[in-house]
Amino acid sequence: SQTIHQWPATLVQPVGSPLSLECTVEGTSNPNLYWYRQAAGRGLQLLFYSVGIGQISSEVPQNLSASRPQDRQFILSSKKLLLSDSGFYLCAWSSGMSNQPQHFGDGTRLSIL
């Protein structure tokens, strides 16, 4: 069966520091991969999605970036964090076929001080 791992679970970072969140999927190949952000009390905002290695689509212009160095690995990065980057970050995967459900990781709670 497929599983998705996301780490770390919680992270406290100072403003201006770099960020790297990692997500890996097991039990499937060539998945679609997604990064979402959920601000406190708000809905989900799609940040990036990827349909293959090295293919990244950005939904919201910001100081975050994403990379997919391997088929089942998706990384969310920032060179300099802002206070507004605080939130709950969720990684998700779906099969390569259209309109399949997305399955989410446990999330990373990021606090910027």
Added chain:
Amino acid sequence: AQKVTQAQTEISVVEKEDVTLDCVYETRDTTYYLFWYKQPPSGELVFLIRRNSFDEQNEISGRYSWNFQKSTSSFNFTITASQVVDSAVYFCAVAQGGSEKLVFGKGTKLTVNP
């Protein structure tokens, strides 16, 4: 562009009550897919159901049921005999046919009190 409206921000019920969570969607596509997700306090999103635009049959799964009304662009979710473990934020979402992207509503926070 698609849009999902979940007008109920928060709902509070007492255990064993039935509760309906509303979802109204907007899309210009003739082919689209609707989803419901549950987000318990632990944070992860759990997939509940997917429905395509050509299938208006209502669905029941245990205490959960979904009512898809294309005429009113609604995809409502009913929990029968609610339990404390049903307490969570519930999200409705829509996707254009052939698209990899989901558009989520802002969610409804359901609290079931003992």
